[in-house]
Amino acid sequence: MLLGFLNNLINGISLGSIYAIIALGYTMVYGIAKMLNFAHGDVIMVGAYVCFFATGSFGLPPVVGVLLAMVVCTVLGVVIERLAYKPLRQAPSLAVLITAIGVSYFLQNMALQLWGSDPKSFRSVVPTGSVSLLGGQISVSYVTLVTVLACVIIMIALTAFTGNTKLGKAMRACSEDKGAAQLMGIDVNFTISMTFAIGSALAAIAGVLLCSTYPTLMPTTGSMPGIKAFTAAVFGGIGSIPGALLGGILLGVIEIFGKAYISTQLSDAVVFAVLIVVLLVKPTGLLGKKISEKV
Amino acid sequence: MSRLEKRQVTKMVPVPSHSIVPERDVDKAPILECSHLGIDFGGLTAVNDFNLTVGRTEIAGLIGPNGAGKTTVFNLLTKVYQPTRGTILIDGKDTHGMNTVQVNRAGIARTFQNIRLFDKLSVEDNVKIGLHNQIRYPMWSGVFRMPGYWKKEKLAHESAMELLHLFDMEGLANHQAGSLPYGAQRRLEIVRALATNPSLLLLDEPAAGMNPSETADLMENILKIRDTFQIAIMLIEHDMNLVMGICEGICVLNFGQVIAKGTPEEIQNNPRVIEAYLGSQKKEG
Numbered sequence: 001m002l003l004g005f006l007n008n009l010i011n012g013i014s015l016g017s018i019y020a021i022i023a024l025g026y027t028m029v030y031g032i033a034k035m036l037n038f039a040h041g042d043v044i045m046v047g048a049y050v051c052f053f054a055t056g057s058f059g060l061p062p063v064v065g066v067l068l069a070m071v072v073c074t075v076l077g078v079v080i081e082r083l084a085y086k087p088l089r090q091a092p093s094l095a096v097l098i099t100a101i102g103v104s105y106f107l108q109n110m111a112l113q114l115w116g117s118d119p120k121s122f123r124s125v126v127p128t129g130s131v132s133l134l135g136g137q138i139s140v141s142y143v144t145l146v147t148v149l150a151c152v153i154i155m156i157a158l159t160a161f162t163g164n165t166k167l168g169k170a171m172r173a174c175s176e177d178k179g180a181a182q183l184m185g186i187d188v189n190f191t192i193s194m195t196f197a198i199g200s201a202l203a204a205i206a207g208v209l210l211c212s213t214y215p216t217l218m219p220t221t222g223s224m225p226g227i228k229a230f231t232a233a234v235f236g237g238i239g240s241i242p243g244a245l246l247g248g249i250l251l252g253v254i255e256i257f258g259k260a261y262i263s264t265q266l267s268d269a270v271v272f273a274v275l276i277v278v279l280l281v282k283p284t285g286l287l288g289k290k291i292s293e294k295v
Numbered sequence: 296m297s298r299l300e301k302r303q304v305t306k307m308v309p310v311p312s313h314s315i316v317p318e319r320d321v322d323k324a325p326i327l328e329c330s331h332l333g334i335d336f337g338g339l340t341a342v343n344d345f346n347l348t349v350g351r352t353e354i355a356g357l358i359g360p361n362g363a364g365k366t367t368v369f370n371l372l373t374k375v376y377q378p379t380r381g382t383i384l385i386d387g388k389d390t391h392g393m394n395t396v397q398v399n400r401a402g403i404a405r406t407f408q409n410i411r412l413f414d415k416l417s418v419e420d421n422v423k424i425g426l427h428n429q430i431r432y433p434m435w436s437g438v439f440r441m442p443g444y445w446k447k448e449k450l451a452h453e454s455a456m457e458l459l460h461l462f463d464m465e466g467l468a469n470h471q472a473g474s475l476p477y478g479a480q481r482r483l484e485i486v487r488a489l490a491t492n493p494s495l496l497l498l499d500e501p502a503a504g505m506n507p508s509e510t511a512d513l514m515e516n517i518l519k520i521r522d523t524f525q526i527a528i529m530l531i532e533h534d535m536n537l538v539m540g541i542c543e544g545i546c547v548l549n550f551g552q553v554i555a556k557g558t559p560e561e562i563q564n565n566p567r568v569i570e571a572y573l574g575s576q577k578k579e580g
Contacts, residue, residue: 173413173424180411185399185428
């Protein structure tokens with residue numbers, strides 16, 4: 001009973017770490033560009049495909065595959081921002097939202113056209129095997145370890161980045177007041193591009209880790225995790241980096257526990273039910289900023 | 296108050312562009328030259344035929360009744376709005392086609408009528424944001440805290456503290472900007488603008504909401520900024536004690552038009568200015 005609980009908890013944290021990495025992309029873009037980039041989930045899928053072909057068809061080592069996926073996704077993210085979102089900087093947010101959904105469908109259908117609809121079996125970038133704990137009663141696979149570790153490292157690096165670097169500070173300044181930031185000599189367009197670049201590079205990592213854990217790769221692979229990660233970002237408080245981590249991990253744990261103890265079919269419903277309850281009690285999410293009216 | 300009392304009246308001399316600049320600046324190229332500047336919003340002409348020359352170390356005032364277009368002029372100068380007509384030369388360079396960031400790098404910094412600090416950042420970080428365009432290091436050296444980063448960060452920290460020290464704010468460096476009292480927030484906005492190393496500082500109603508003793512401090516500070524950094528300052532203000540006390544050249548706007556330019560004494564006695572502020576006297580006939 002307890003062992004089962006621990007096993008589920010570990011699986012939950014592993015899945016949650018992936019959600020958290022994806023949610024970071026949502027939350028950073030929202031925090032700075034004040035838009036919901038619904039194409040983010042599909043960038044994950046593209047990243048996974050790039051890694052799949054790099055390691056599978058070209059026989060490159062997994063590390064190179066991951067790096068290549070990050071490079072391609074970074075470029076893709078910046079190009080999407082430049083072509084689809086930048087012209088709409090002054091447009092109402094609904095127009096941007098619809099465009100993001102359009103970009104999402106575009107990416108899915110482009111993948112369908114390029115790589116076909118048949119599911120690919122993704123070969124894990126992490127060697128198979130596991131670490132035994134508690135005298136062999138619990139085993140933690142290498143993929144799980146790498147996923148959690150990657151999530152922790154990314155969190156620490158991002159916190160250091162936004163806290164200490166020039167660009168990080170520029171991002172925080174832009175998220176508060178773009179006009180004032182511009183008048184202080186900050187290139188807002190460049191800052192937004194960089195935000196997309198970082199978010200998309202993270203999406204590539206998330207895509208590879210996701211497919212290493214759940215190895216079915218299709219053009220729609222990214223959409224459900226994308227929506228879940230968006231939920232995680234809202235759950236933790238959209239715009240907040242620690243919130244994305246907390247929301248992601250909680251969501252992963254709730255999902256796995258829902259599958260284990262309630263019903264496999266109902267697990268998603270449980271996840272969203274918890275989200276609804278949290279938002280009813282705390283509308284800005286767990287770590288969300290209090291929105292105060294200006295007087 | 297010592298400096299204010301000792302202050303002598305600046306001798307202003309005319310320049311070819313129908314403006315006046317302080318006599319000490321007349322040999323140097325002016326920092327700002329606006330000619331025939333104008334902007335329309337749809338059918339409404341907010342500013343029209345705005346001509347002004349500001350000397351290198353001048354403290355210039357821009358006054359006028361509410362809605363005269365004063366802040367619009369600032370927004371034109373900083374390219375928040377692109378002018379419909381006319382040219383703006385900063386330090387002799389035409390700013391046509393420049394955006395806000397480029398204008399800032401060319402030497403214009405400003406504060407806002409409503410305080411627009413980065414509330415959630417610390418006081419020091421607010422100033423460092425202003426220092427941004429003067430420090431350079433590669434991104435990864437910041438993430439991994441390489442030696443190059445520390446060196447540049449130390450420099451930025453030192454310049455930030457130096458600036459804060461000038462305004463007796465170094466003790467507040469680690470406070471969140473949004474948590475400062477009102478007067479300190481106003482001062483921090485000026486420090487942040489100064490950090491971008493401007494040659495022309497635009498202050499939009501710096502004394503708004505201040506009591507007379509805070510205003511007197513502010514006047515001291517404005518003079519101190521000009522003397523320390525040898526830059527020009529242009530300010531919009533409704534507090535006539537401040538404007539008449541420290542401004543050397545004053546430009547009066549009404550309904551988007553310049554109705555008078557001159558020294559404080561000339562402006563105070565100008566019938567068109569009095570009319571704009573107090574309404575016209577009985578019409579003759």
